[in-house]
Amino acid sequence: MKTKQSFVVLISLLAMLSLILVACGGGDAAPSNDSGDSAAASDSSGEAVELTYALWDSAQQPAYEACATEFQKDHPNISIKIEQSGWDDYWSTIQTGMVAGNAPDVFTDHLAKYPEFAEKGQIVDIQPLVEQDDVPTDIYIGELADLWTRDGKRYGLPKDWDTIAIFYNKAMLEKAGIDPAVMNDWTWNPKDGGTFEETIAQLSIDANGNNGLSPDFDKDNVVQYGFIHGGQGNGYGQTQWSWMAVPNGFKFQDELWGDKFHYDDPKLAETLEWYHGLMEKGYAPPYPDVKSLGGAALFQAEKGAMTSEGSWNIKNYVDNSNFEVGFGKLPIGPEGRKSMFNGLADSIYIGSEHQAEAWEWVKFLSSQTCQDIVGEYAVVFPAIQSGVDKALAAHEANGLDVSAFTEQALDPEGTFLFPVADNASEITTIMAQTEEQIYLGQTDDVAGTLKAANDEVNALFQ
Amino acid sequence: MATSADVVQTESQATWLKPWLTRETGMAWLFILPSLIGFIVFYAVPAVRGLFISFTDWDLLTESQFVGLDNYARLVSDTAFWQSLGVTLGYVVINIAIQTVLAILIAVLMDRLAKSIVVRGVLILPYLLSNVVVGLLWLWMLDPTLGIINAFLTYIGIGRQPFLGSPDQAIASIAWINIWRHMGYTALLVFAGLQTIPKDVYEAASIDGASEWRTFWGITLPLLRPVLVFVLVITVIGSFQVFDTIAVTTQGGPANATRVIVWYIAEFAFDRFDMGYATTISVALFLILAVVTFIQMRVMRAGESDL
Structure with missing residues (x-):
């Protein structure tokens, strides 16, 4: 009787220890692909590929769905699956995804978060790709593009800004x-x-x-x-x-x-x-x-x-x-x-199996075509001026005066x-x-x- | 695992195997098998692995480094850890004391008065809701400005209370939320214990002219003790591990007033990426729970019955 009881106690103690620990234990270190150099943009073959793209703002999802539709016209073999989750869940999903090696191929990144991802080698340095494809980085408002660089490396291309x-x-x-x-x-x-x-x-x-x-x-x-x-x-x-x-x-x-x-x-x-x-x-x-x-x-x-x-x-x-x-x-x-x-950008996960396609999508997201579309939805201000103009026009059509934000952004002394x-x-x-x-x-x-x-x-x- | 199944079929030869091969033992292993696999894969292995991680410095994404007892040394001098332990203890005391008393009351009521299935069903209804739903429900109801409870308190003249937003009331509010959710279920366990008390003892008591109150203290409570130990061990362990209600309502705030120990663990594991230290705290929690449980069993003589 007595020993049986202690056995049961032992088992239940073990059970609760592991209940506590199991949440902390999972997963091995993420795959150690060392850089994005392997992602040669030219090898986008005709093979059908599905990219996962993550964002946290549900209000912006329709805009990016529209971008994805536009993107597919030129890249019929790449389909984009958009995953949305609220701010807190979003980051834990991305982080656990990185640990498990299955984070989204491309995700919306934040200035408070990306330095750690970069330091831990979880996001692709896209500078070589930018140079290879001659992607202009001076088309963005203010210093938005510079926020995403460190020591000659670049971890994202700007998509929007806020004041x-x-x-x-x-x-x-x-x-x-x-x-x-x-x-x-x-x-x-x-x-x-x-x-x-x-x-x-x-x-x-x-x-x-x-x-x-x-x-x-x-x-x-x-x-x-x-x-x-x-x-x-x-x-x-x-x-x-x-x-x-x-x-x-x-x-x-x-x-x-x-x-x-x-x-x-x-x-x-x-x-x-x-x-x-x-x-x-x-x-x-x-x-x-x-x-x-x-x-x-x-x-x-x-x-x-x-x-x-x-x-x-x-x-x-x-x-x-x-x-x-x-x-x-x-x-x-x-x-x-x-x-x-402040501005957001899209980063590519280093463990993505489709880095070439992911780069094509990031390039498109940071292009004028997509940012004009995003502007029309008037949720955020895109990082390119023409997109901002679209957003302003859309706000005006809704009877909203949002000049307080844009004038602040345009004032050279008005931002930090x-x-x-x-x-x-x-x-x-x-x-x-x-x-x-x-x-x-x-x-x-x-x-x-x-x-x-x-x-x-x-x-x-x- | 396959061997135990084989064994049942192949009536055996070796004599030392004999006791293992009786029909009953074989069947027993078969029944235990599913949960045993789950136990080993999801509990035992991670627990041992967690113990190893507590001796390392590991941020989940880069290689871990062995640091010996550094994490444990840090734990002892970490005032925030002791503060969170204090918060947890406060929660456990409020939660367990009120919940157990209410549960026994409800169970006795169910046993002696409310025989209706519907009433009994309603009592455990809160337990059927998910913790997150319960947390959100009370978060809105307890809101200082928009919540219905404060509308009521203002109406009867008590005035608004900050509840979850105030460092003084937050932990008690969370304790209450979990009492509300769990008391019906705990009552059900106690109720089951009440069924094991022979009715003739009560008959003898009533022949002797004992009051309901006297019967409760003289018969019900002493004979219920083994079941109560079980209930207490389970609820105290669960209470020490409170997390989801806090994640939904206060996130450890305001100003760390509800930073219970499991929240503190999660903060290190998933906000600060300090997995080594997080598992160290987990091990500490395990040891604390082991000691608490041991004392409970000892003090309350769990193995014996007065029947």
């Missing part, structure tokens, strides 16, 4: 008697928030109908927030705070690929203190309120008047809001009006680049936790907290 702007609820502004034109020259600073904070206060309304400028404003009983923040920003604050911190003099790193971060800069600390202050003053929802479902859900449920968002979300907000959404310019900070300028660096996934983990502590008011010493996090981040590069 940040203020999304607002037209009806709420109208009711408060605010002309959206104020956004053309409103200002922000970390001390008193400038006219940006004034407008936010005016749009914050408590249960008694007082707005945030009134001394009677009850910050514990707010029915309409002036500004809905997007929560924590994973250490990049792309839509959340980078457009305040950088114009305030903050620099993420000294140059692209820099191995030293400056999260300890007091300029960032005062920006995040102001950002947290909005929540304290009742002008923005407390952090727990946006933690679960996110700022977008609150904005679309008409709980607040304004939010900061990226151009890739225009369609999402317009389609999911039962009110008219407008797009205004970012406030002018101490050093001007600046938005992060996404901080491309190694160790991005660890930086994200460290900074996301740090930001949460700040927004939850768990630290009195914001500068000290950021200093500690920055030391941890910089230690990654030692």
